[in-house]
Amino acid sequence: MTSAQNAIAVTGLRKSYSGVDAVRDVSFEVARGEVFCLLGPNGAGKTTTVEILEGYRTRTGGEVSVLGMDPARGQRDLRERVGIVLQQCGVQADLTVAELVEMYGRYHTQRRRVDEVIELVELGEKRDVRAGKLSGGQRRRLDLALALVGDPELIFLDEPTTGFDPAARRQAWSTIRSLCSLGKTIFLTTHFMDEAQNLAARVAVMRAGEIIAAGTPDELGGRNLRPAEIRFSLPTGWSLGDIPSVPALERTLEADRVLVVTTEPVLSAQRITTWALERDLDLGRFSVSQPTLEDIYLELTRADPEEAVR
Amino acid sequence: MSSVFAPPSLRRDLSLVLWQIRYEQRAYWRNRGRGVFTFVFPLMFLVIFASLDKGRHISTRGGISYDDFFVPGILAYGVIATTFVNMAIGTAVLRDAGVLKRMQGTPLPRWAYVAARIGSTVLIVLAMTVLTLALGAAAYGVHVRASTLPGLIATLVLGSAAFTTLGIGVTRFIPNAEAAPVIVNLLVLPLTFISSIWFPPDQLPKAMNDIAKFFPIRALADGLQFAFDPRTLGAGLNSADLRTLAIWAAVGIFLMVRFLRQPLGEPAA
Numbered sequence: 001m002t003s004a005q006n007a008i009a010v011t012g013l014r015k016s017y018s019g020v021d022a023v024r025d026v027s028f029e030v031a032r033g034e035v036f037c038l039l040g041p042n043g044a045g046k047t048t049t050v051e052i053l054e055g056y057r058t059r060t061g062g063e064v065s066v067l068g069m070d071p072a073r074g075q076r077d078l079r080e081r082v083g084i085v086l087q088q089c090g091v092q093a094d095l096t097v098a099e100l101v102e103m104y105g106r107y108h109t110q111r112r113r114v115d116e117v118i119e120l121v122e123l124g125e126k127r128d129v130r131a132g133k134l135s136g137g138q139r140r141r142l143d144l145a146l147a148l149v150g151d152p153e154l155i156f157l158d159e160p161t162t163g164f165d166p167a168a169r170r171q172a173w174s175t176i177r178s179l180c181s182l183g184k185t186i187f188l189t190t191h192f193m194d195e196a197q198n199l200a201a202r203v204a205v206m207r208a209g210e211i212i213a214a215g216t217p218d219e220l221g222g223r224n225l226r227p228a229e230i231r232f233s234l235p236t237g238w239s240l241g242d243i244p245s246v247p248a249l250e251r252t253l254e255a256d257r258v259l260v261v262t263t264e265p266v267l268s269a270q271r272i273t274t275w276a277l278e279r280d281l282d283l284g285r286f287s288v289s290q291p292t293l294e295d296i297y298l299e300l301t302r303a304d305p306e307e308a309v310r
Numbered sequence: 311m312s313s314v315f316a317p318p319s320l321r322r323d324l325s326l327v328l329w330q331i332r333y334e335q336r337a338y339w340r341n342r343g344r345g346v347f348t349f350v351f352p353l354m355f356l357v358i359f360a361s362l363d364k365g366r367h368i369s370t371r372g373g374i375s376y377d378d379f380f381v382p383g384i385l386a387y388g389v390i391a392t393t394f395v396n397m398a399i400g401t402a403v404l405r406d407a408g409v410l411k412r413m414q415g416t417p418l419p420r421w422a423y424v425a426a427r428i429g430s431t432v433l434i435v436l437a438m439t440v441l442t443l444a445l446g447a448a449a450y451g452v453h454v455r456a457s458t459l460p461g462l463i464a465t466l467v468l469g470s471a472a473f474t475t476l477g478i479g480v481t482r483f484i485p486n487a488e489a490a491p492v493i494v495n496l497l498v499l500p501l502t503f504i505s506s507i508w509f510p511p512d513q514l515p516k517a518m519n520d521i522a523k524f525f526p527i528r529a530l531a532d533g534l535q536f537a538f539d540p541r542t543l544g545a546g547l548n549s550a551d552l553r554t555l556a557i558w559a560a561v562g563i564f565l566m567v568r569f570l571r572q573p574l575g576e577p578a579a
Binding site: 054055056076079080082084086088089090091092093094095099103104106107108109130146150 | 322326329330333336337338340341404406407408409411412414415416417418419
């Protein structure tokens with residue numbers, strides 16, 4: 001086996017449809033054992049990129065290496081070692097959960113035990129139910145089971161928790177984390193920012209066929225360097241000018257709500273709360289917040305590129 | 311590059327094909343809707359038509375009984391239903407549901423999957439044939455003749471090959487699964503009326519007759535009827551019908567390979 005350091009390496013990837021670039025100059029790397037997340041609005045080129053990595057689509061240009069192989073060559077060895085959970089992908093509806101896991105397992109020379117996989121995705125109670133009779137969330141868990149039965153090194157998850165209720169999503173996340181602890185590499189695409197925040201070691205954001213930002217969820221788009229926002233309600237009779245001076249970039253009052261934007265949230269919060277406690281004031285719904293990954297994402301993917309650059 | 315995985319061997323792949331046939335069979339017989347279409351309809355037609363023409367003889371064919379014409383005619387219809395109709399609708403459904411795409415992402419070679427689906431179809435055709443011929447023998451006294459058995463088998467084999475491969479190949483021209491039953495029946499039903507399935511085409515206008523002779527339905531029905539015709543001497547091999555079926559089998563294989571070579575990931579251009 002070629003000892004490629006990275007599970008995935010993409011350099012200058014380009015894909016065009018009748019002369020129009022759907023993906024252009026995309027480069028990134030995914031380390032072995034890492035959870036990597038590709039984010040982006042619909043039509044950004046996420047699915048095109050993933051399906052090139054999975055071997056479903058050919059590329060127009062650039063270099064792609066998945067587990068040291070070129071997915072465009074459709075090598076069986078690669079398919080032995082990769083598990084794929086596609087977005088909305090049907091299954092033989094007349095077969096039961098256990099039959100399907102067994103059937104897809106047979107295709108692999110190295111595979112996991114059927115019952116072990118069914119337990120892992122918590123479909124034990126449904127093992128003898130036909131796939132056509134499962135609920136949406138159960139079907140998605142079956143998808144995951146079918147991708148895992150071949151004991152893959154690398155797993156592609158395309159929006160794996162769409163249609164899950166909050167409890168089922170938490171459950172899926174813990175399954176994904178447990179895969180990660182087994183040393184599997186996971187390539188995730190999702191619409192849910194909390195999913196990326198919770199699971200991914202690194203994220204990349206695509207927009208209009210290009211990667212516009214990449215980093216850890218906490219550092220994406222300079223998130224860790226962004227000013228914090230302090231908010232609270234000011235009791236009647238007090239005005240913005242009464243608040244002690246803090247190193248703020250911005251101080252506004254709207255109705256009774258105060259917004260203080262500051263690069264020194266700890267100091268600012270301390271001064272404001274001390275001031276309020278000394279006067280026995282109740283600052284309603286007091287909060288300090290960093291911009292969330294979602295804030296950064298929305299800013300990055302805004303339609304007008306000029307606006308995204310602040 | 312070496313691999314931690316055992317190298318794929320033909321022996322293992324063939325055993326995968328056999329396993330896959332078992333799964334395909336299990337899935338097939340569990341779906342009742344398909345059973346009605348494939349098995350109940352042809353047998354029902356056999357009973358209805360045979361009762362309507364009870365005791366009648368075909369004057370244009372030397373006075374042979376209608377039963378000797380119907381049983382092989384309905385058998386031809388049954389073969390087309392189990393191969394062409396099932397394959398075309400089934401493949402369109404599998405394609406649209408994404409099952410073909412999912413299968414492509416597994417280490418199972420594409421040829422092995424196709425071979426298993428064809429193998430499963432062969433078993434279904436066999437069941438259909440046995441059922442029709444058993445009913446024909448028990449209820450209508452139409453028996454398989456040992457002397458014309460080569461003709462019966464050759465026609466069934468070539469016909470099944472043609473209609474199975476055409477069924478897969480035609481999927482390329484079926485835009486979506488919902489349209490599949492309509493398109494498939496539009497291709498099959500009108501032709502059956504001029505193709506010696508429901509009644510002898512002996513008094514058909516020449517133009518219609520020529521159209522029917524071009525397509526394989528007529529060749530399959532006629533080839534089987536030739537093998538069951540009490541007047542037939544020899545092995546029951548109708549060379550004109552067998553030639554037509556062979557040509558369509560070649561067309562079917564060509565269309566099937568073209569369909570199978572289409573990448574599933576790319577959006578249709």
